[in-house]
Amino acid sequence: MAHKTLVNGTAYDIGGGVTLVSGTSYSIKNGKVLIGGTAYDISFVLPPAVLDLWSNSSSSGGFLSAIYCVTYANGYWVVGGKYSDSDNHYARIAYTTSLDGDWTIKDMWSGKGSSVTSNQINCITYANGYWVVGGQYYDTGSDRCARIAYATSLAGTWTMEDVWGSTSNNNTINCITYANSYWVIGGMYRSGTRYYARIAYTTNLIGTWTTKDIWNGSGSNNVINCIIYANSYWVVGGQYYSSKYYARVAYTTNLTGSWTTKDIWNSTSGSYINGITYANNYWVVGGRGYSSGYKGRIAYTTNLTGTWTTKDIWDSNSAIINCVTYDNNHWVVGGVYVDEATDITYARIAYTTNLSGTWTMNDVWEDAANIYGIIYSDSYWLAGGTRKNGTTYYARLAYAGSLDELGNTE
Numbered sequence: 001m002a003h004k005t006l007v008n009g010t011a012y013d014i015g016g017g018v019t020l021v022s023g024t025s026y027s028i029k030n031g032k033v034l035i036g037g038t039a040y041d042i043s044f045v046l047p048p049a050v051l052d053l054w055s056n057s058s059s060s061g062g063f064l065s066a067i068y069c070v071t072y073a074n075g076y077w078v079v080g081g082k083y084s085d086s087d088n089h090y091a092r093i094a095y096t097t098s099l100d101g102d103w104t105i106k107d108m109w110s111g112k113g114s115s116v117t118s119n120q121i122n123c124i125t126y127a128n129g130y131w132v133v134g135g136q137y138y139d140t141g142s143d144r145c146a147r148i149a150y151a152t153s154l155a156g157t158w159t160m161e162d163v164w165g166s167t168s169n170n171n172t173i174n175c176i177t178y179a180n181s182y183w184v185i186g187g188m189y190r191s192g193t194r195y196y197a198r199i200a201y202t203t204n205l206i207g208t209w210t211t212k213d214i215w216n217g218s219g220s221n222n223v224i225n226c227i228i229y230a231n232s233y234w235v236v237g238g239q240y241y242s243s244k245y246y247a248r249v250a251y252t253t254n255l256t257g258s259w260t261t262k263d264i265w266n267s268t269s270g271s272y273i274n275g276i277t278y279a280n281n282y283w284v285v286g287g288r289g290y291s292s293g294y295k296g297r298i299a300y301t302t303n304l305t306g307t308w309t310t311k312d313i314w315d316s317n318s319a320i321i322n323c324v325t326y327d328n329n330h331w332v333v334g335g336v337y338v339d340e341a342t343d344i345t346y347a348r349i350a351y352t353t354n355l356s357g358t359w360t361m362n363d364v365w366e367d368a369a370n371i372y373g374i375i376y377s378d379s380y381w382l383a384g385g386t387r388k389n390g391t392t393y394y395a396r397l398a399y400a401g402s403l404d405e406l407g408n409t410e
Contacts, residue, residue: 045379045401046099046100046380046399046401047408048398048399048400048401048405048406048407048408048409049099049100049398049399049400049408049409050364050365050396050397050398050407050408050409051396051397051398052387052394052395052396052397053067053079053094053103053105053395053396053397054083054092054094054105054394054395055392055393055394055395056083056084056085056392056393057391057392057393058084058391058393064082064083064084064089064393065081065082065083065084065386065393065394065395066081066082066120066370066372066385066386066393066395067079067080067081067372067373067384067385067386067395067396067397068080068081068082068120068121068122068123068372068373068384069081069121069122069123069124069372069373069384070124070373070374070375070382070383070384070397071124071125071126071375072375072377072378072382073125073126073127074126075097076095076096076097076126076154077095077096077097077099077377077382078093078094078095078124078126078131078154079093079094079095079124079373079384079395079397080092080093080121080122080123080124080133080135081093081120081121081384081395082119082120082121083107083395087112088110088111088112088119089110089111089112089113089118089119089120089138090107090108090109090110090119091107091108091109091110091119091120091121091133091135091136091137091147091149092105092106092107092108092121092395093105093106093108093121093124093133093154094106095154099380099382099399104154104155106154106155108121108133108149108158108160109137109147109149109160111137111138111139111140111142112139112140113138113139113140118136118137118138118144119135119136119137119138120135120136121133121134121135122134122135122136122172122173122174122175122187123135123173123174123175123176123185124176125176125177125178127178127183128178129152130150130151130152130205131150131151131152131153131154132148132149132150132176132178132183132205133148133149133150133176134146134147134148134173134174134175134176134185134187135147135172135173136171136172136173137160137162137165143162143165143166143167143171144165144166144167144168144169144170144171145162145163145164145165145171146162146163146164146165146171146172146173146185146187146188146189146198147160147161147162147163147173148160148161148163148173148176148185148205149161150205159205159206161205163185163200163209163211164189164198164200164211166189166190166191168190168191168192169190169220170188170189170190170195170220171187171188171189171190172187172188173185173186173187174186174187174188174223174224174225174226174238175187175224175225175226175227175236176227177227177228177229179229179234180229181203182201182202182203182255183201183202183203183205184199184200184201184227184229184234184255185199185200185201185227186198186199186224186225186226186227186236186238187223187224188220188222188223188224189211189213190220193218194216194217194218195216195217195218195219195220195221195222195223196213196215196216196222197213197214197215197216197222197223197224197236197238197239197240197248197250198211198212198213198214198224199211199212199214199224199227199236199255200212201255210256212255214236214250214259214261215240215248215250215261217240217241217242218241219241221239221240221241221245221272222238222239222240222241223238223239223272224236224237224238225237225238225239225272225273225274225275225287226238226273226274226275226276226285227276228276228277228278230278230283231278232253233251233252233253233304234251234252234253234255235249235250235251235276235278235283235304236249236250236251236276237249237273237274237275237276237285237287238272238273239271239272239273240261240263244266244267244268244271245266245267245268245269245270245271245272245290246263246265246266246271247263247264247265247266247271247272247273247285247287247288247289247297247299248261248262248263248264248273249261249262249264249273249276249285249304250262251304260304260305262304262308264285264299264308264310265289265297265299265310267289267290267291268290269290269294270288270290270294271287271288271289271290272287272288273285273286273287274286274287274288274320274321274322274323274335275287275321275322275323275324275325275333276324277324277325277326279326279327279331280326281302282300282301282302282355283300283301283302283304284298284299284300284324284326284331284355285298285299285300285324286298286321286322286323286324286333286335287320287321288319288320288321289310289312293315293316293317293319294315294316294317294318294319294320295312295313295314295315295319296312296313296314296315296319296320296321296333296335296336296337296348296350297310297311297312297313297321298310298311298313298321298324298333298355299311300355309355309356311355311356313333313350313359314337314348314350314361316337316338316339316340317338317340318336318337318338318345319335319336319337319338320335320336320370321333321334321335322334322335322336322370322371322372322373322385323335323371323372323373323374325374325375325376327375327376327377328376328381329353330351330352330353330403331351331352331353331355332349332350332351332374332376332381332403333349333350333351334347334348334349334371334372334373334374334383334385335347335348335370335371336348336369336370336371337361337363344366344367345366345367345368345369345370346363346364346365346366346369347363347364347365347366347369347370347371347383347385347386347387347396348361348362348363348364348371349361349362349364349371349374349383349403349406350362351403360403360404362403362404362406362407363407364383364398364406364407365387365396365398365407366387367387367388367389368386368387368388368389369385369386369387369388369396370385370386371383371384371385372384372385372386373385379401380399380400380401381399381400381401381402381403381406382397382398382399383397383398383399383406384396384397
């Protein structure tokens with residue numbers, strides 16, 4: 001978006017609609033402008049920006065300030081993640097009606113404990129009049145629980161519910177969706193030395209949840225990381241372990257019925273699926289593969305029961321794809337890339353109009369960085385994740401009207 005206009009000293013992009021300047025046609029949208037006596041709607045597109053919503057300092061390691069999920073619904077941009085201070089870990093959201101406006105921060109729950117992964121929000125959705133978040137809860141001396149919270153208003157009262165839990169680590173909710181009159185969550189449940197890739201579903205948030213274990217194993221590598229309902233199928237993606245690490249999907253047309261599992265790729269080192277989407281008749285998953293080094297890997301198919309095509313988007317000693325989406329004619333993935341020559345870690349996206357074609361890379365920010373979620377809504381791309389500089393950890397966002405501008409600050 002090369003053309004700019006100034007409003008109160010700020011340069012804005014313009015796009016959509018049509019107006020002529022010196023015989024050249026420019027795009028604009030929303031608001032009002034007169035062309036040949038006809039009133040056209042226009043609006044100003046915000047310039048790209050990068051912002052840190054919260055931060056903390058710690059020498060203990062681990063991302064103690066992070067954004068793990070992003071969404072746009074009902075006129076609100078909403079993100080979820082975690083924050084830690086010297087005493088507690090907090091499951092936190094933030095929301096706004098304008099990306100360049102004020103963000104309201106709200107801590108959903110908190111607790112003490114040595115594990116920095118406790119008390120965080122991993123997923124968020126809005127449907128059927130409810131905002132719902134999912135994640136993990138732990139406080140010293142209590143069970144570790146897979147927890148949801150829900151409300152009809154972001155600023156209102158939220159109801160907490162622990163859907164499952166135990167004294168063991170690793171009870172968590174990683175994904176949530178609403179479709180076909182069902183709320184469905186996915187994650188991990190642990191009992192003793194056994195780990196379960198688990199879902200739970202209900203037609204009423206204040207009612208009873210039915211749990212179902214899709215697969216299980218003897219290691220913490222049995223987990224569901226993503227879920228979707230599309231084309232009459234419920235599909236989950238995650239990881240299964242049995243001598244090797246498997247990037248696994250499972251699918252069904254009936255939540256109460258049997259599920260079919262399919263291992264898309266496997267390796268002797270970390271292989272898993274983090275994200276899934278369905279668009280343009282394609283199922284697409286993204287995650288991590290391994291073959292003479294780690295790969296930021298996708299796989300795609302037009303038929304869940306058929307053959308999946310795998311493609312490595314980038315590779316490095318810490319290559320991961322955390323999220324995958326489609327909108328505005330582009331397939332987009334986000335994750336982490338490490339430049340092995342400089343040892344700099346980048347929060348990276350890659351995008352294409354053709355799954356089998358060339359992908360364009362964009363390193364959105366750097367310094368112990370990661371992108372966990374990316375969406376396109378209301379004419380903007382929004383990516384959320386983490387950054388570390390020294391001993392300071394940041395919950396970071398970047399937004400722009402186009403993918404190539406994401407990460408720009410000028």
